[in-house]
Amino acid sequence: MVLRDIVFFLAAIGALAGALGVVMLRNPFYSVLSLVGHLLSLAILFLLLSSEFLAAAQLVVYAGAVMVLYVFVVAYIGGADEPLGPAVPAVGAFGPLVAAALCGELFFAFIGSGLEALDSRGAHVSPGFGSPGQIGSLLLRNFLIPFEAASFLLLVAAVGALVLARRRRGIDDEEGGARVDTIGHARAHGSEPAPAEPVAPGVER
Amino acid sequence: MNVVWFLCLSAVLFCIGGAGVLIRRNPLVVLLCLELMLNAGNLALVAFSRMHGNGDGQIFALVVMVVAACEVVVGLGVIVGMYRNRIAEDVDAMSELRG
Numbered sequence: 001m002v003l004r005d006i007v008f009f010l011a012a013i014g015a016l017a018g019a020l021g022v023v024m025l026r027n028p029f030y031s032v033l034s035l036v037g038h039l040l041s042l043a044i045l046f047l048l049l050s051s052e053f054l055a056a057a058q059l060v061v062y063a064g065a066v067m068v069l070y071v072f073v074v075a076y077i078g079g080a081d082e083p084l085g086p087a088v089p090a091v092g093a094f095g096p097l098v099a100a101a102l103c104g105e106l107f108f109a110f111i112g113s114g115l116e117a118l119d120s121r122g123a124h125v126s127p128g129f130g131s132p133g134q135i136g137s138l139l140l141r142n143f144l145i146p147f148e149a150a151s152f153l154l155l156v157a158a159v160g161a162l163v164l165a166r167r168r169r170g171i172d173d174e175e176g177g178a179r180v181d182t183i184g185h186a187r188a189h190g191s192e193p194a195p196a197e198p199v200a201p202g203v204e205r
Numbered sequence: 206m207n208v209v210w211f212l213c214l215s216a217v218l219f220c221i222g223g224a225g226v227l228i229r230r231n232p233l234v235v236l237l238c239l240e241l242m243l244n245a246g247n248l249a250l251v252a253f254s255r256m257h258g259n260g261d262g263q264i265f266a267l268v269v270m271v272v273a274a275c276e277v278v279v280g281l282g283v284i285v286g287m288y289r290n291r292i293a294e295d296v297d298a299m300s301e302l303r304g
Contacts, residue, residue: 004206005206008206008210012210012214015214015218016214016217016218016221019218019221019222019241020221022221022222022225022234022237022238022241023221023222023224023225023228023229023234023238023241028231028233028234028237031233031234031237032237035237035240035241038241038244039244042244042247042248045211045214045248046248046251048206049211049251049252049254049255050255051251051254051255051263051266053263054251054263054266054267057267057270058270061270061274062244062270062273065274066240066273066274066277069277069278069281070233070236070237070277070281073233073281073284073285074233076285076288077233077284077285077288077294092228094227095224095227095228096224096227096228098223098224098227099220099221099223099224099227100220102219102220102223103216103217103219103220106216106219106220107213107216110209110212110213110216111209111213117208117256117257118207118208118209118212118256119207119208119209120207120208120256121206121207121208122208122255122256122257122258123255123256123257123258123259124258125255125258129258129260130260130263134260135260135263135264135267138260138261138263138264139264139267142261142264143261143264146264146268150267150268150271150272153271153272153275154271154274154275156275157274157275157278157279158278160278160279160282161278161279161281161282164279164282164283164285164286165282165285165286
């Protein structure tokens with residue numbers, strides 16, 4: 001029992017540090033890495049809550065696939081350091097204030113609620129709780145429609161990403177010459193060099 | 206650990222993510238902070254699922270993961286499109302929705 005508490009506090013500290021790192025680090029690349037640490041800590045917390053399948057899905061889908069996507073995009077657009085804080089300083093003070101107020105309100109709701117079960121370790125569960133078998137049987141028996149809707153949503157998102165990422169041939173060829181110069185000027189202040197454009201001026205294709 | 210500890214942790218994580226959405230300007234980091242908020246919600250869902258001894262909350266958390274993955278795909282597509290069209294990577298500068 002003591003071991004569980006120690007693991008909980010270690011994972012909680014890891015999750016909090018990861019979350020703070022995402023918000024406070026200036027370089028987006030380090031923010032992404034910090035979020036990976038946060039997700040690993042959350043997977044440990046899911047294991048403590050005896051939901052093994054969800055912990056595995058968190059590791060494979062989130063910390064694996066989604067974060068790789070983020071790393072690719074950060075590498076593509078160039079993660080330059082940005083100044084922290086908004087342009088208007090008053091907004092910078094307003095944001096944490098709102099967050100602190102929301103946090104206090106949520107604490108009030110959780111601790112002040114009359115639910116006795118909140119102060120227990122949870123209901124007694126069978127050994128198979130949270131296993132892939134139980135999740136699969138729930139998905140295919142009780143939640144078949146949401147399951148199919150989720151798969152359809154994934155399909156729509158994939159098609160939408162293709163539409164967004166498609167290179168519009170006509171526009172690109174027209175603007176190709178002017179565009180490289182402008183990007184070079186716009187990027188001059190950053191640490192990254194101007195990205196290579198597929199249609200460079202003066203290059204015969 | 207009692208369930209209320211997990212819930213309080215998820216509240217703190219949610220508020221850190223919310224503060225990040227409010228104060229950061231890079232749209233990529235704003236997306237990361239949205240991930241923080243979604244994951245905090247997931248933690249609360251799993252904690253409630255454990256409290257009731259019922260697997261439905263875990264199914265809900267799985268659906269949240271699916272929706273988060275879709276949001277990431279479309280959001281990153283929009284960010285790459287912004288980069289290609291030379292729109293500044295600053296959410297304060299994006300004040301009009303034009304293609």
